[in-house]
Amino acid sequence: MEWIDIGCNLSHESFDRDCPEVVARAVENDVVQLVLTGASIGGSERALELAQQNPARLRATAGIHPHLAEQADEPALSRLAALHAEPLVVAAGECGLDYFRDLSPRSDQCHAFEAQLELAQTAGLPVFLHQRDAHEDFRAILARYRDRLGAVVVHCFTDTRKALFDYLDLDCHIGITGWVCDERRGLELKALVAEIPDNRLMLETDAPYLKPRNLRPKVRTHRNEPCWLPWIGGTVAATRGVAPAVLARQTSANARAFFDLPIPEADATSAIPPGSTRES
Ligand SMILES: [Zn+2]
Numbered sequence: 001m002e003w004i005d006i007g008c009n010l011s012h013e014s015f016d017r018d019c020p021e022v023v024a025r026a027v028e029n030d031v032v033q034l035v036l037t038g039a040s041i042g043g044s045e046r047a048l049e050l051a052q053q054n055p056a057r058l059r060a061t062a063g064i065h066p067h068l069a070e071q072a073d074e075p076a077l078s079r080l081a082a083l084h085a086e087p088l089v090v091a092a093g094e095c096g097l098d099y100f101r102d103l104s105p106r107s108d109q110c111h112a113f114e115a116q117l118e119l120a121q122t123a124g125l126p127v128f129l130h131q132r133d134a135h136e137d138f139r140a141i142l143a144r145y146r147d148r149l150g151a152v153v154v155h156c157f158t159d160t161r162k163a164l165f166d167y168l169d170l171d172c173h174i175g176i177t178g179w180v181c182d183e184r185r186g187l188e189l190k191a192l193v194a195e196i197p198d199n200r201l202m203l204e205t206d207a208p209y210l211k212p213r214n215l216r217p218k219v220r221t222h223r224n225e226p227c228w229l230p231w232i233g234g235t236v237a238a239t240r241g242v243a244p245a246v247l248a249r250q251t252s253a254n255a256r257a258f259f260d261l262p263i264p265e266a267d268a269t270s271a272i273p274p275g276s277t278r279e280s
Pocket of ligand 1: 130156
């Protein structure tokens, strides 16, 4: 079986000390490729650096998370445009709107979101989107740009049935995380996961966040890791009434087509050269 994690934050400081081992563990567990989420300028640069160290397994996105929307000034946006031209950067984002935490003013969030959709259009890149508690504004902005964009994924989808079908109507892919494994708050999502068309579903861990709550055997750490993507896949497969192997094949084909990922060579190394440290 081969799984692809379309969203993990290996540039997060919690992976600084053992990133090569984390990637190796993922590959041992059949997670054959990982797309590293860039959620700030520094984080996107770090994600690209990691991808350059292990191009057989890793790719990066480059964007500014809505929490950091105030940082999306002209110099930052031109730096993003430069990152989007890098061969191993396979999507613009993560970008979008987050009214759950409201860590940035909403007007700044909308500005940063639109500016990054413009960049995605210019670069001709797929778009990796984040939306939490902001569906109406998010849908309205995305709808205005949709015809000018290529493939779009709404990552870590956790919203309502209406939101799901609004995104499918806008021809979006849907990223599902270990949120679906949460017996308290994942029930509504579980019911919706069966309704996502085969060719629109992709899987992600969003590591180090959202460790699957039903993970067995239990592990002590709070940090989520890409090696647990197959566990999420197992939960999603059961919900959809398909074998895990069928789901793995379908979601990996979707991810390869979406991000234009090469098929890794059989002997591709899982290791990142040691000694690389985070810069900021
Ligand atoms: Zn996100």
